[in-house]
Amino acid sequence: MDNILTKLFRLTNYISDRFLQFIEDLVLREIARYTESLGVTPVAIPSVHGSTRSTSLQPSQIGGENHGIFEKRASNNSKELLVDTSSIVLYAISISEAVPSFFLKGIKSRMVKTLRGSSDDIGWLQHAPGMPLVQDGTSRFLELLSDIRNGKHSLPSSFVYLLIPGLFSNHGPLYFVATKRFFSKMGLACHIAKVQSEASVEQNALELKLYIEEIYWGSSRPVMLLGHSKGGIDAAAALSMYWSDLKDKVAGLALVQSPYGGSPIASDILREGQIADKETRRILELIICKTIKGDMRALEDLTYVKRKEFIMKHKLPLDIPLISFHSEASIAPGVLATMTQIADAELPWLPLRKLWIVESDSFLESRHQVPVMVPISAAMAVCALHLRLRYGEKSDGLVTCRDAEVPGSVVVRPKMKLDHAWMVYSSKKRSPSEHDACEMCEALLTLLVELGNTKREVD
Incomplete structure (x- = not known):
């Protein structure tokens, strides 16, 4: 029984760590996008484990293949303690304190666009002006x-x-x-x-x-x-x-x-400006263009x-x-x-x-x-x-x-x-x-x- 609980604690900790890393990477991606036209803007972000990740956003690095901000953190899989869910909230607060407000506005905009999805588009033909009945x-x-x-x-x-x-x-x-x-x-x-x-x-x-x-x-x-x-x-x-x-x-x-x-379905998958839009598109391009030899425009x-x-x-x-x-x-x-x-x-x-x-x-x-x-x-x-x-x-x-x-x-x-x-x-x-x-x-x-x-x- 102890062995099962140990494995469960380890799995829960791993999932929590990956989720926090996902949030962190999303924030850092947004910072990279918004600082692309602003020059050098060093930003220090506290990591999940209490250390600090410093992002040196040099213009030559932004848009390149090897972003310093996307470096992988070594995950501490040896920990067997169950992570308190409140750490996620605390981590989000620590990010908001470290990141300038205009970065957060961009993140908020992408989150709102993701959550709203196609709410404003479904059935648009029925109230479009000039359309026959x-x-x-x-x-x-x-x-x-x-x-x-x-x-x-x-x-x-x-x-x-x-x-x-x-x-x-x-x-x-x-x-x-x-x-x-x-x-x-x-x-x-x-x-x-x-x-x-x-x-x-x-x-x-x-x-x-x-x-x-x-x-x-x-x-x-x-x-x-x-x-x-x-x-x-x-x-x-x-x-x-x-x-x-x-x-x-x-x-x-x-x-x-x-x-x-x-x-x-197509709009929610391919909508630009939402969370993980570029990553989703790359996956679809792999499936449609490379695997079945189709055209993404379809x-x-x-x-x-x-x-x-x-x-x-x-x-x-x-x-x-x-x-x-x-x-x-x-x-x-x-x-x-x-x-x-x-x-x-x-x-x-x-x-x-x-x-x-x-x-x-x-x-x-x-x-x-x-x-x-x-x-x-x-x-x-x-x-x-x-x-x-x-x-x-x-x-x-x-x-x-x-x-x-x-x-x-x-x-x-x-x-x-x-x-x-x-x-x-x-x-x-x-x-x-x-x-x-x-x-x-x-x-x-x-x-x-x-x-x-x-x-x-x-x-």
Whole structure:
């Protein structure tokens, strides 16, 4: 028992020491930033162990690789006494006495910005001046969904249906595949856009513009667009930037769970001027740019700052049928606790094929897919709970409901509990009464066709 308590004391002391070191380093970083333009300003900071750390902020050192202020303190791991939590408060007071007030103002500003997060940005489109109003199309959507469940399909074959995947879809081999297969079985021309999911919005807008023109000239039929998540933003950007070239080729756009106004998740991670902003960015650059060979702008373009700049610069055309669909993820304890009952994802399986065995295409296709269970729904539930507790906002786990409503669109607000990944990965029904993602996409596109027909009649 004594051995366990000794280890517990040692661990607690280590965690306390690391936390105090973290606070100290944050303060010293702020001092370095604020003294960059002030010349030499020596500052003495008392350390956790009672000694004094003197920071000689020479101009030649600031911004260099080897900052004297960032030198590591040798941690005293041999101590086995439990540190009193009041030492943290006393240490903060000692820092405030040693650091000039204008440094503390900078630290306070960063802390306030970190704590406020996206509170002032969520739903900004709904009160922005000059934005057209939305219409509620939920009831008609539910009627169409009920007809589809009863075997009544009314999607015309006079269009080509283009599905546009969202961020990181290149790493989800079956993203939209079930929906494409569902449409193809009904005899409809359906494609999944081949875009670099981790590319910037402007780059994908150009790629989609060229892709739509290729489809149109090859089929002589207008294109109906359905974009999920960032895919909806990419599609909207293509229409905003190249409408003069696409107005006769695109018949409508449905944005499904798209952060058209911005995403609090992306903004909270990448917001400049908050605590540890540069460190967080370096980690993301390592993951996105180095590991998966993507572009950081793909995530930056989803922040509120970038979305405001883009929307104010590139307006969506008002003479095209628009639908925006959003949902709310379940945050019930059962979903939060369940880490295996998730969206029916599938991953490719590449068996060693014997060259002397002749196998049919359907057999090969079935062998190359193996169902797996991954904790997507639980992760979405945790994120949705976080956004609900921090901002009081309903969301699908990644996108708040208010940010998904596109000005001038017909909004679909179903009361079903659907998380952000459900629309593209939920291909199996857990009960005969449940709708699946394929039927939901069909109902959205059917509603989009009706809006187009109504608009043409009015014109």
